[in-house]
Amino acid sequence: MKKRYELVVIFVIFAIITYLDRNSISSIGDDITRELNLSDKEWGMILSAFSLAYGAFEIPTGIMVDKIGPKKTLIRIVLWWSIFTILTGFASGFYFLLIVRFLFGAGEAGAFPTISVAIARWFPTVERGRIQSIVWMGSRMGGALAPITSIWLAEAYGWRGVFYIFGSLGIIWAIGWYFWFKDEPREMKGISQSEVQEIEAGRSIDGNSHGLLPWKTVLKSPNLWALMGMYHCLLYGAYFYMSWMPKYLQNGRGIPKSELGWMVSLPFVLGMAGCLAGGFASDYLVKKVGLRKGRSYVGMFGLVMAGICMIIGSFTQDISFAIIFLALGLAFKDFTLPVSWAAATDIGGEHAGSVSGTMGLAGQLGSAIMATAFGFILHATGSYELPVRIIGFIVILGGLLWLKIDASKKILDVETH
Numbered sequence: 001m002k003k004r005y006e007l008v009v010i011f012v013i014f015a016i017i018t019y020l021d022r023n024s025i026s027s028i029g030d031d032i033t034r035e036l037n038l039s040d041k042e043w044g045m046i047l048s049a050f051s052l053a054y055g056a057f058e059i060p061t062g063i064m065v066d067k068i069g070p071k072k073t074l075i076r077i078v079l080w081w082s083i084f085t086i087l088t089g090f091a092s093g094f095y096f097l098l099i100v101r102f103l104f105g106a107g108e109a110g111a112f113p114t115i116s117v118a119i120a121r122w123f124p125t126v127e128r129g130r131i132q133s134i135v136w137m138g139s140r141m142g143g144a145l146a147p148i149t150s151i152w153l154a155e156a157y158g159w160r161g162v163f164y165i166f167g168s169l170g171i172i173w174a175i176g177w178y179f180w181f182k183d184e185p186r187e188m189k190g191i192s193q194s195e196v197q198e199i200e201a202g203r204s205i206d207g208n209s210h211g212l213l214p215w216k217t218v219l220k221s222p223n224l225w226a227l228m229g230m231y232h233c234l235l236y237g238a239y240f241y242m243s244w245m246p247k248y249l250q251n252g253r254g255i256p257k258s259e260l261g262w263m264v265s266l267p268f269v270l271g272m273a274g275c276l277a278g279g280f281a282s283d284y285l286v287k288k289v290g291l292r293k294g295r296s297y298v299g300m301f302g303l304v305m306a307g308i309c310m311i312i313g314s315f316t317q318d319i320s321f322a323i324i325f326l327a328l329g330l331a332f333k334d335f336t337l338p339v340s341w342a343a344a345t346d347i348g349g350e351h352a353g354s355v356s357g358t359m360g361l362a363g364q365l366g367s368a369i370m371a372t373a374f375g376f377i378l379h380a381t382g383s384y385e386l387p388v389r390i391i392g393f394i395v396i397l398g399g400l401l402w403l404k405i406d407a408s409k410k411i412l413d414v415e416t417h
Contacts, residue, residue: 047101
């Protein structure tokens with residue numbers, strides 16, 4: 001097997017662990033809120049704390065990876081978030097948990113921009129969409145496993161034990177990454193010269209360039225603003241599944257806890273297929289119709305369909321059909337997800353980490369707003385369906401923003417013309 005495909009396996013394991021750690025708190029949320037006596041508004045604030053910190057540190061971490069490379073950056077990220085995953089198990093009340101989740105988000109920020117930079121260095125441009133799709137498929141695998149394993153582990157060891165176990169997995173991964181990975185393919189032990197030439201001839205990023213992105217110029221870029229707006233809308237939808245969906249099903253739809261695991265997992269199972277299909281479809285279209293249309297067609301289709309499915313699901317009374325439509329909502333959204341990250345690295349070029357981090361910041365602001373607003377809307381109206389419908393319309397708006405995104409225009413190329 002070529003070394004870069006071994007790297008894909010390492011990335012998939014990383015993505016699984018990331019989403020086990022990130023999503024487990026939502027899957028056992030009722031156990032936590034009951035023991036710590038938390039209200040719905042307090043729970044929404046705790047969920048938002050992660051997203052706010054994650055968003056706030058996306059750009060600094062993106063700059064860091066452009067400057068020092070993905071190896072060192074990812075070691076810091078994984079060790080930090082793993083420690084705070086473990087500390088989540090020591091939570092004693094609202095403020096303790098709020099602070100720990102904020103610091104958890106600060107540590108995990110930049111994880112996927114860093115992976116995107118590593119992909120840009122290790123893979124030819126024509127493979128970038130499909131590799132992103134495989135990595136994000138791993139994240140959905142983690143998302144699918146989180147409800148089932150979290151509920152099972154909580155029953156066996158208590159909800160605190162879930163965080164001790166999942167946090168330890170990240171520490172083990174970071175140790176392996178330290179000894180195995182190299183920032184530059186030519187420095188990798190056991191790689192063939194022919195593979196090095198194949199990578200370096202086909203990639204669009206110079207691994208030795210670490211200059212800082214000129215932000216005053218970049219923030220005037222309509223292309224970047226459209227990318228940020230699209231991802232902001234996308235994460236309204238994504239974070240619903242990672243945060244409020246277990247409570248939505250259990251309290252809003254009356255699903256018993258014994259059936260909750262597979263219902264929360266189903267969207268992530270379908271999301272795996274969506275991630276995989278989206279990246280491959282985009283790479284195929286890039287070859288056929290060019291970079292701009294190859295990214296934008298896939299991105300727009302996925303988000304518009306995702307929003308429609310979420311809205312239909314919220315109006316559907318039959319539980320089984322409602323679950324199917326909601327699950328399809330994540331599947332279609334995930335059809336767009338790897339394409340978003342591929343477009344960010346396309347646009348970013350040598351500054352892929354900074355541009356990916358900027359996109360990630362915009363997205364996490366959407367996550368934070370959604371998680372808090374959901375709790376406040378629920379408290380004010382008593383309706384679990386209304387916020388889901390609002391999210392659906394926002395996701396559709398994100399799909400339409402793909403009409404303004406041109407992945408073929410590198411941000412600094414535009415600056416110099």
